[in-house]
Amino acid sequence: MWEREIDIHQVAEVRTKTTTYLGAGAINKMSDIAAALTGRGIKKAVVVTGKGSYIKSGAWDVVKKALDEKGIGYVVYNKITPNPTADQVDEAVKIARDFGATAVIAIGGGSPIDAGKGVAILLAYPDQTARDLCEFKFSVEKAVPVIAVNLTHGTGTEVDRFAVITIPEKEFKPVLAFDCIYPLYSIDDPALMTLLPPDQTSYVSVDAVNHVIEAATTKAGNPLAVSLAKETIDIVARYLPQARKDPGDLAARYHLLYASLIAGVAFDNGLLHLTHALEHPLSGLKPELAHGLGLGILLPAVVKQIYPAKAGILAAILAPLVPGLQGTPDEAAQAHDGLKKWLKQVGIKQHLTEEGFTAKDIDRLVELAFDTPSLGLLLSMAPVEASRDVVRTIYEDSL
Template sequence: MWENKIDINQIVEIRAKTTAFFGVGAIKKMADVAKNLSSRGIKKVIVMTGKSSHIKTGAWAVTKQALEANAIEYLLYSEVTPNPTVEQVDEAAARAKSFGAQAVIAIGGGSPIDAAKSVAILISYPEKNASELYELKFAPDTAVPLVAINLTHGTGTEVDRFAVVSIPAKEYKPAIAYDCIYPLYAIDDPALMTKLPAEQTLYVSVDAINHVVEASTTIVTNPFAILLAKETIRLVAKYLPVAVKEPENLTARYYLLYASLIAGTSFDNGLLHFTHALEHPLSAVKPELAHGLGLSMLLPAVVKEIYPASGEVLAEIFEPILPGFKGTADEADKAFAGIRNWLDGIGVTSSLKDEGFDEYMVDRLVDLAFETPSLDGLLAIAPVKATREAVRNIYTNSL
């Protein structure tokens, strides 16, 4: 296989809108990134992280040294939680503005990076707040420069224009998408991900699969999104079991990280529909729910719902997991069972009921899917009409 001929220690540049430094040891490129920030006249930055992964991975030590070597002052905000909230974003933005931050550096997975994107906007719009941003009360066209140091192989947010932040008071978890929040630089270093727990390794990788399943089947998809979808699923199917069994295996982490990156690029081009639109209410109602787990529980039912309209694409991209499928409408139930069996086989066995949801909550979840700002845009581009009945079917079949 050609994958074995790739030198995973060679740092390459992958360009979309963001320049991503990709490969084992890519964190060392922070020296060049900090130098570039300094050359732009940036003297102060806010660094957005979670509580500890930035330290445990060693990413912060390298970043701190790079900033200090280039005389860039920093303010560390290490209070971002999974499923970050507008309150956290507002607090960080207030601190950033008081400090005089001219750029934002994120160290972490999707939560710190998405929160950092939000802060980058609010620094440029000091009169606005995060609730106004996520309730779509204004549309930003500028943000301060952002650098994303990625610590998980699932979201793809380090190379795309999307961000998600929750509004707990309304049980909303909206998404935004603006060109101004493409990171200037991203660091994708698989060596930073070898300490990911097995459970998180599974969830983030299934997140990448969901990105491409949706991106390749929206009504606005394109051949590029579908091409990336095929490769994403092939790589995840091949290397996810290896990474779970051998968490320090850098080759497995390298290809899962690459799969995540191209999946992010896929949905940056093809966009998303049912699975993300329906997961956001789940983790808005239960913030402790891992985003990737929520997506995993919905995926089989979403595939079943859209298979009659998108069977040919789904059969092709899922070939490594569902070999021999032809894409005909009568395979929908078989596809549902096949994906469920694959998830069980890799260790993702939960259903919505296992995570505390029941049939009495379905109506509320359906309401949130249609009421939450931005989710209507995802539902509008699903390959089958996103009626309340269709949404209810997906939730019910995921119980």
């Protein structure tokens, strides 16, 4: 296995539109990043993070030291929750503005980094609110610099131009996509992720798997997305069981983190479609639902719908999870059943009813899939017509 020849302690620079430091010990690159910020004339930053993982992971000690040594002042907003809300973003923006911050340092998984991207935009648009942003009421062309210190291996948000912020009273969970929110620098250090418990390890890894399955099969699908999908799924299939069994296995974390990174690049290029478009209403309705878990429950039903249109690609990329697929349209049920079997093996629940959804929720979920700002674009990228009947069928099959 070629991975054994990779020195996981050698910190590599991965250049997309973001410069990402990947490897065990990459957090120590924060000193170089702080120096780069001072070189840009940045004297104050807002740290956007969750309630505790930024401290428990050890990331904050290193970040704080680097900022102190380089003379960068900071204010910390540590109230971001899973599925961050517009209210949280507005609150963080107010604190940042009052302090005079001109950069954002986001520490955490997808939620703090996504929220940090929202803060970065609104710091550049002082007359706008997070709700204005999430309902696309103004044109976004600029943001203050974002630094992402990643604490999970799933979202890919540390290397892409996307962010997700919820408007709770409308149960909207739109997708923001702007070139100005690519992080300037990101840190992907597997040593910061060894405290992730087995279930969360699966949820974030299944998020990465969904990213590439969708990216490889959208109308914008391309050879890069397919190649990255094959690599991502192969890595996750081999290393996720290892990380679940031994959360402290640094090599397993490293390779899952790399898989997540390239999955982020894949959907930054190929975009997403049905699974994410339908999961956002789930966690819009029930914000406590882990994003990756919702995706995992929906995925088999989505693949069943799209398999006849993309049989060859899906057979190729799903081979590590569902062996024996030949790439013929009549294999949709086989792909569906094989995925459900694999997902169960890695701790993903099989039915939406296990998360409290009922048949009475279907109408509202379908409505949200079509009414939430931006989700229409995702639906339009599906390789089959994403009609209301198709969306309803996926939800019903996932119950």
